[in-house]
Amino acid sequence: MAVFVPETTTERAKSLIRQEGAEVFVHGASWHEANERALKPVDADTAFIHPFDDPILWTGHATMIDEVVRAGAAFDAVVLSVGRGGLLFGVADRLARNGLQDIPIIAAETDARRLCQPR
Template identity: 45%
Template sequence: MFKMDCHQPAGSFKIRGIGHVVAQHVAAGADHFICSSGGNAGLALAYCTAALKARATIFVPETTKPSVHQLLASYGATVHVAGKVWDEADKAARDHCAAEGAVYVSPFNDPVLWQGHSTLVDELAFQIERPDAVVLSVGGGGLLCGVLQGMHKHGWSDVPVIAAETKGAESFAAAVAAGRPVALGGITSKATSLGALKVSDEAFRWTTRHPIHSAVVTDQDAFTSCLTFANELRVLVEPACGAALAAVQHGNFPLDKCNNIVVIACGGNAVSAGALCEWATHHSA
């Protein structure tokens, strides 16, 4: 089954954790929030601050599409472009946050954020029987940490998780191979929403507490899986989400004995039907 967080307000699962963080700080009197984002975290923050009548400033890397800039602005957010990759945008966001006295909102590395993301599993536990496996995409590791927290809360501590990434953005796979979080030399994948050079420490620590299988797919497989998803379900998701879809379709781990698989369709905004067709055609050439 698919957990369709692509239908969340602002287009992705990110609103779960970021909404939880923002609501707590607004209740304490905060009115200005700053985050770094490849797009989806920023859109979640912009949506939440607009709803709660607060301000949002978003730092994005140069790879962020103009359509995402427009969406951020439509929610009233201030947008700054900083650096070639997310990590450089994040440094600029933190520096600006210190100067402004605003609240920094991490896109993936905050226990309060993980608590918000864990509500996804609260819903699953109500909706379905215990699954045989859970498949999700990994960027910095926020979704992974939240889902695992929720799984342990509901007694699913031995249900394997497939952590999917695209080649060229596989920071979790690199950490597993090295035995510790390590920084990639750069991001070469077109799934830029997965583009954290280094996975969070907490995401890696979960490998000692839970059965997690790393799956790295190609951009082409992610694009193709997004097209299949669009054709069969009439729903658009971006390549970052396509990594999880492709892990099921093209993965090299055994799922043949799994009858009840949950695939988290995490969403994404940097996508259109034309863009998906163009990506898939270009990479199949």
């Protein structure tokens, strides 16, 4: 198994990926560049598992809503930190499946440009 990550990936993250048995390839300054490189060897005999844009992943993220509903907790909104959308899609889907489609979702994304500026 090969996992492609951008240069910004921490050593800890790369180490954890390796612990799962994957070979880590570092390519490019951004996720998009690493993803483009990851797609190059894909052919009819190769599986490409997208890191966030896949219903299988959304289903995994969605289980947290099921857990809250099973626990009987009442809530007025769901607040998420989002990046590429997988968590958001999963939460929205599972709210709807639990009859909670009217619960607002508040999503916020970090601005990496601000995080990297000196103080």
